[in-house]
Amino acid sequence: xxxxxxxxxxxxxxxxxxxxxxxxxxxxxxxxxxxxxxxxxxxxxxxxxxxxxxxxxxxxxxxxxxxxxxxxxxxxxxxxxxxxxxxxxxxxxxxxxxxxxxxxxxxxxxxxxxxxxxxxxxxxxxxxxxxxxxxxxxxxxxxxxxxxxxxx
Numbered sequence: 540x541x542x543x544x545x546x547x548x549x550x551x552x553x554x555x556x557x558x559x560x561x562x563x564x565x566x567x568x569x570x571x572x573x574x575x576x577x578x579x580x581x582x583x584x585x586x587x588x589x590x591x592x593x594x595x596x597x598x599x600x601x602x603x604x605x606x607x608x609x610x611x612x613x614x615x616x617x618x619x620x621x622x623x624x625x626x627x628x629x630x631x632x633x634x635x636x637x638x639x640x641x642x643x644x645x646x647x648x649x650x651x652x653x654x655x656x657x658x659x660x661x662x663x664x665x666x667x668x669x670x671x672x673x674x675x676x677x678x679x680x681x682x683x684x685x686x687x688x689x690x691x
Contacts, residue, residue: 564615564635565601565608571622591621592661592684612638616650617684623659626651645671646681 562570575581588598593614601608610618615636619629626640629651633639640647649667658664661684672680 562635563607564610564632565604567632567635568601568618568622571624575622588618588621590660591617591619592665592682593617593621594685597685610636612636613646613681613683614685616646617661619650619654620659620661620664620683623657624654626654629654645675645677646683650683 572584572587575587576584581587584598585595588595597614601610612633615633615638616629619632622628622632624632630640640651642648646668649671650664653659653664653667665682665684668680668682672678
């Protein structure tokens with residue numbers, strides 16, 4: 540059985556390495572935004588990044604960077620919300636940024652639950668983060684979206 544597990548892991552890794560999109564975090568975000576605008580779901584990119592609580596300056600930095608943009612995990616989660624991603628798509632986008640959903644992280648589990656329930660508002664997600672942080676005695680929880688230090 541262990542040998543089968545190893546074969547399956549190798550197959551899974553090989554498939555994802557060879558079939559990987561080869562795109563960057565920035566390219567993924569831009570492609571999804573274009574799709575949302577093309578379908579008429581949104582008229583302007585502003586409406587998309589606004590629902591993720593992403594500051595215009597932060598989004599502009601992502602869009603105009605020639606080098607590889609490395610978002611904070613809070614920003615990567617904000618883009619998952621803003622783009623209305625499924626959990627599987629969010630896992631893909633987080634991986635492009637070098638992150639993943641962690642079972643022991645309250646914020647990750649709240650965002651994941653909200654994505655499963657199709658709650659695509661960073662303000663609503665942040666209110667859940669505040670509520671559960673109070674419940675578990677977590678002071679100064681990390682919220683999803685832009686912050687002054689990232690926008691400046």
